Amino acid sequence: MLSFQVEATSGRARAGRMETAHGPVETPVFMPVGTAGAVKAVTPRDLQDVGATIILANTYHLMLRPGDALVAERGGLHGFTPWHGPFLTDSGGYQVFSLAALRTLDEDGVAFRSHLDGSPYRLTPERSMEIQRNLGANIVMAFDECPPSDAPREAVAEATARTTRWAARSRDAFDRLPARHGHAQALFGIVQGGVHLDLRERSAAELTALDLPGYAIGGLSVGESKQNMLRVLDHVPALLPEARPRYLMGVGTPEDLVEGVARGVDMFDCVMPTRNARNGQLFTRAGRLSIRNAVHRDDPRPPDPECGCYTCRTVSRAYLRHLHLAGEMGAAIYATIHNLAHYVDTMRAMRQSILLGRFEEFRQEMRSRAAGEGES
Amino acid sequence: MLSFQVEATSGRARAGRMETAHGPVETPVFMPVGTAGAVKAVTPRDLQDVGATIILANTYHLMLRPGDALVAERGGLHGFTPWHGPFLTDSGGYQVFSLAALRTLDEDGVAFRSHLDGSPYRLTPERSMEIQRNLGANIVMAFDECPPSDAPREAVAEATARTTRWAARSRDAFDRLPARHGHAQALFGIVQGGVHLDLRERSAAELTALDLPGYAIGGLSVGESKQNMLRVLDHVPALLPEARPRYLMGVGTPEDLVEGVARGVDMFDCVMPTRNARNGQLFTRAGRLSIRNAVHRDDPRPPDPECGCYTCRTVSRAYLRHLHLAGEMGAAIYATIHNLAHYVDTMRAMRQSILLGRFEEFRQEMRSRAAGEGES
Numbered sequence: 001m002l003s004f005q006v007e008a009t010s011g012r013a014r015a016g017r018m019e020t021a022h023g024p025v026e027t028p029v030f031m032p033v034g035t036a037g038a039v040k041a042v043t044p045r046d047l048q049d050v051g052a053t054i055i056l057a058n059t060y061h062l063m064l065r066p067g068d069a070l071v072a073e074r075g076g077l078h079g080f081t082p083w084h085g086p087f088l089t090d091s092g093g094y095q096v097f098s099l100a101a102l103r104t105l106d107e108d109g110v111a112f113r114s115h116l117d118g119s120p121y122r123l124t125p126e127r128s129m130e131i132q133r134n135l136g137a138n139i140v141m142a143f144d145e146c147p148p149s150d151a152p153r154e155a156v157a158e159a160t161a162r163t164t165r166w167a168a169r170s171r172d173a174f175d176r177l178p179a180r181h182g183h184a185q186a187l188f189g190i191v192q193g194g195v196h197l198d199l200r201e202r203s204a205a206e207l208t209a210l211d212l213p214g215y216a217i218g219g220l221s222v223g224e225s226k227q228n229m230l231r232v233l234d235h236v237p238a239l240l241p242e243a244r245p246r247y248l249m250g251v252g253t254p255e256d257l258v259e260g261v262a263r264g265v266d267m268f269d270c271v272m273p274t275r276n277a278r279n280g281q282l283f284t285r286a287g288r289l290s291i292r293n294a295v296h297r298d299d300p301r302p303p304d305p306e307c308g309c310y311t312c313r314t315v316s317r318a319y320l321r322h323l324h325l326a327g328e329m330g331a332a333i334y335a336t337i338h339n340l341a342h343y344v345d346t347m348r349a350m351r352q353s354i355l356l357g358r359f360e361e362f363r364q365e366m367r368s369r370a371a372g373e374g375e376s
Numbered sequence: 377m378l379s380f381q382v383e384a385t386s387g388r389a390r391a392g393r394m395e396t397a398h399g400p401v402e403t404p405v406f407m408p409v410g411t412a413g414a415v416k417a418v419t420p421r422d423l424q425d426v427g428a429t430i431i432l433a434n435t436y437h438l439m440l441r442p443g444d445a446l447v448a449e450r451g452g453l454h455g456f457t458p459w460h461g462p463f464l465t466d467s468g469g470y471q472v473f474s475l476a477a478l479r480t481l482d483e484d485g486v487a488f489r490s491h492l493d494g495s496p497y498r499l500t501p502e503r504s505m506e507i508q509r510n511l512g513a514n515i516v517m518a519f520d521e522c523p524p525s526d527a528p529r530e531a532v533a534e535a536t537a538r539t540t541r542w543a544a545r546s547r548d549a550f551d552r553l554p555a556r557h558g559h560a561q562a563l564f565g566i567v568q569g570g571v572h573l574d575l576r577e578r579s580a581a582e583l584t585a586l587d588l589p590g591y592a593i594g595g596l597s598v599g600e601s602k603q604n605m606l607r608v609l610d611h612v613p614a615l616l617p618e619a620r621p622r623y624l625m626g627v628g629t630p631e632d633l634v635e636g637v638a639r640g641v642d643m644f645d646c647v648m649p650t651r652n653a654r655n656g657q658l659f660t661r662a663g664r665l666s667i668r669n670a671v672h673r674d675d676p677r678p679p680d681p682e683c684g685c686y687t688c689r690t691v692s693r694a695y696l697r698h699l700h701l702a703g704e705m706g707a708a709i710y711a712t713i714h715n716l717a718h719y720v721d722t723m724r725a726m727r728q729s730i731l732l733g734r735f736e737e738f739r740q741e742m743r744s745r746a747a748g749e750g751e752s
Contacts, residue, residue: 041709065702066673066698080692082690310419316450319458326437329705329708
C-alpha cells in the first residue's frame, strides 16, 4: 500500500509526501514520461540530477514491445529498466483510444490492432491489471474510457458510467492478482466526466466509494478550452478525499501545473517538456525559447541564466542552436535535461512556497512573469 | 607549441605524454570524433567519465555549419562547444574528397559544393589554415590530398607530391596567421603515398624536412586490404622522428589500434565506436555484439561484464535491445558511452603494458581473445 501524508496547505494547495517501496515522493510532483520504460534522450543519472523522483511508463507501449511477460521475467520495470525509483503505469486505455487502429469497444473491453505491426490485441480491466502486475509499478491506474473532447454529452455520460464499472472490475482483478515483484502496488481510480460538472460529481462519488489509495482526474487536456479545464479543476479536487493523493493526468504547461496545484492537485505527468525539447522548444523562467530562431545564432548565454541544470551550466544558446540545426542528438539531450529540470524546479518552488504558507504569492509572481514574457 | 615526451617503449610501442594548453594527453590515445563540435549522442560529462582526453572535430563540417567565423567569435571550439579539453581539427581535405559534390581540384586547392545546400566553397592550404586558426584546436592538420585506394600509382604519386607542396603552403600560412584564442596551436603534417612504400618514403622525407611538431599517416583505412595497411604501417612510423607524436588517421577497429601501437603509432581517431554504437553494434572484451539479435532478448547481463562504464553498470542487454528496437535515443546514448569506454580502456591497457615493458604479452592476449571470439 501507498502511504501519503499532507504536510502543509496554503489555500487549497497541498504539500505532501508519498512513501513507496522504491523511495519517497514529495508532492506536488511532476512525473516525466518514460513511455517505453525510458524517458526519451536521457539516462537515470540525468533524471536523478534534475531531481525527478517518479517516472510514468505506458502500459500500451510496453504490452506491445517488449511485452509485459518479458518485463515481468526480468523483475518488472524496476528490474528491467535502469530506473530504480518509483514508477507509475497508466492503464493503457487512453493510448488505445488515441493511438490504436481499428478499435472496437464493448462492455467487456477494447479490441484493437497494434500501431507497430497491425497485430490484434485486447485490453480489458482484468488484462490491464494483469499487465500492470507484470510491470510492477508502484502506482497502477484503473482501466478507464477517455472520450474525446468533442464527444456529445450522452457519449461522455456513457463513458463515465463505464469507467465506474471498469474501475470496480479493475479493483477486483487487482486484488485477486498477487504482486509479482516483492513489493506492494497501489491502484488509483480515474474520475471522468469531460467538462460536465454533474458527470464529474457522479464519477467522483462512485469512484471514491471504492475507497482507493489515490484518485486521478482524467479526460482533461484532451482538446477542451483552458477555461473549461480550469472550471473542472475548480470543482473536482474538492470531491476527492483529503487524505489521498490527487493526480491530474497529461497536464500540462508550467502555468497549468501552478493552476492545478492551486486547486489541490498533487501529481502531474505530461510529454510536453520532453517532446518539446526534441523539437527545440525550451521552457525558461523568462518564457519559452525556440532554439531554431536566428536570434540565438551567436548568443553566449545559457538557455536560462537563472537555471542550475547541467545544460545551463554547460552550453550556450548559440551552441544548442547549432546542434539542433545540425540534427545532432545532443540538441535533444541538452534540451530534455533542461526542460525536465525546469519542470521539477517549478514543482519544488511551489512545494517550498506551500510549506511557507506563501503559495498565492508564488502564483502571482509566476503570473506576472508570464505576463511579461515573450516567445523567443 | 606542443610538447611531447616518450616516457617508455616496449618493442616499437611507445607510451608518451603531450602537453597542450588545455591539459595533458597520455599516449597511445584514441580521439573520439566530434564532427560538428559534438561527439554524437554524448555530453562532455560522458566523455570525461569514459576517460577521453582529446576530441577531433571536422573542419569541413564546421566551415559549412555553423561557419568558422561564428565559432571564432564565440572563442573558438573551446569557447563555442562545452568540451574544454584538447581538440584536434582535420584539414577538411579528406571530407572534401569523400563528401563534397562537384569538386574541382587544381594546384591551388579544391572548389566544391556543400553537401548541405549545394552552395559553392573553396578550400586551399591557406584557407584551411585560416579556418583552423578560427576554430582554435590545439592540433591542426596540414591540407592534404588523399587519393582513393583504387587510384593508379601515377595518381597517388601526383597526390603525394601535391600533399608535400600543400604542406609547405600550410606551414607558411599557419606561421603567418596569428593564433586567435590566446593559446598556441601545433601544425601536423600528413604522410601520403597509398600502399606504395617508395612514395611513402619520399612523402615522409619531404614532410619531415619541414620540421613539424607531429606527423600523421593519412590515406589508410580508405579501402585497401588489411594486409596492405599493415605493410605500410610496418614501414612508415620508423621514417618519422622519434621525438614527435605519430597519428594514424581514421583507424580503426580495436585490433587495428593494437597493431598500430605495436608499430609505433601514438594517436588514433575513428568514427567506428560512435557510428557502430548508433547502429547497435557494441565492442566488448568477448568480441562484437549486435544488440538487435534475438539472443539478447532476455539476457540480464550488461553488454560487457568485464567493463566498468556507466552503461555496463546500468543496463542489461535485454533492456538495450528493447531500446534499440523501439528506436529510443537511449540505445545510441548507452551504446556510444560503452564503445568509447571500450576504446579508451583498450588504449589505457596498452599504455600500462608499455610502461611495464609487457606490450607484446598484451598484444598476444588480445590476439588469443580475438581468435576465440564470435559475433553475437
